[in-house]
Amino acid sequence: MIVLDPDYLILAANAAYRRQFGERGQAPLGRRCYEVSHGYSLPCDQAGEHCPMRKARETRSPDRVLHIHHTPRGPEHVDVELRPILGDHGAIVAYVERLCTVRSASAQPSGAGLVGRSAAFGTALAALQRVAPSQLPVLLLGESGTGKELFARALHEASPRAGGPLVVVDCSGLSEALFESELFGHEKGAFTGAQARKPGLVETAQGGTLFLDEIGDVPLAIQVKLLRLIESGTYRRVGGLETRQADFRLVAATHKPLQDMVQAGQFRQDLYYRLAAFPVTLPPLRERRDDIPLLVDSFLKRGVGTAPALQIDPPALALLQAHDWPGNLRELRNVIERARLYADDGLITAACLPPELLQPRPGPAAGLPPQTAPLTPPSLDDDAALRLWVAGFRGSRREMAQALGLSERTLYRRLRGLQPLE
């Protein structure tokens, strides 16, 4: 915790702040919060970010936001909560800020867990931070491969039930009979082959989280049973008489448009509202292209043991940022695994990437945010603008070279000369 004056100066800090964010255990008293946390020379709102102090000044009430802060350990997601302190005459005399390091996701390359620092990822992470401490059911929505299962794990870990089990149920392809016995368990002799009593997944999830993956694939007959379980909080083993009390936090996920399915009568509306108490939409990778370098670094760290980490050259990275990623992070991860096998000299080049990434793509890409596809070619000296423009360009290499007024060879050399991202 820190105390700030209305001019952003840090007046006091507690021991936890000094330990977590101080430099060599010293609190940066007398410095401005935006310099210390962001390295900015201006308040956050003037640097294109949300400033909780400005919001609290306007509303005279607390504000909470997720920021990426520079810490002695590198960039980290930090949950910032700011409260104004009013003086005798009602004027704001100071602010108390509580900062909590978010452990659910990393803002720097990491060998495990959720990684990301784009605005789209930050929105989903902020939602996770808000809902994790509660018991509310969460519905994770997003295309295949956007990280729904990883998110469900992070949610469980960040919840008060982290000490309990996380039980993952893949709902696709479960028949009605199988679903019941898997979920609720069965008594000995309940059906042919039931030679012993077996606890179900609901029982296994006692005190923890039950994650129903691919909930959109659940047939209507099973939806009724799920609704009954959720509404009553009780269930009975197949072949059993005893009503048992369930104790789990429910998280469900689907890549299907559940609301449309409700309209079409394929998904029960009452179940939908039960599941979707807190919906969180995970962004597709094409809407968080600025996370690609960080994700690539992270995937290169994964599963290599003590082998030296590989590097990726800028043209290959530009191609990765230009791809539309219909398979999202799973596809990116697979492309990196494949490229690893072709990188004989420790460097991933364009030649290590699968042919479809090297092909020109027809027409404008669906869903590409307009700011990633500026029409006017950038200055060739501006690495960041060029990288963004290349990522948003829809057309062949030759068309790209023409648009920039370069030969294809010069374009290739220029792309190769792009400074790697930090």
Ligand SMILES: Nc1ncnc2c1ncn2[C@@H]1O[C@H](COP(=O)(O)OP(=O)(O)OP(=O)(O)O)[C@@H](O)[C@H]1O
């Ligand atoms: N933010 C992230 N940071 C790092 N790795 C990620 C992230 N999101 C997903 N991944 C990785 O991408 C792959 C796909 O993720 P996951 O299986 O969670 O996606 P999904 O949305 O549940 O997919 P599906 O809908 O097909 O079940 C996994 O290898 C996962 O570890």
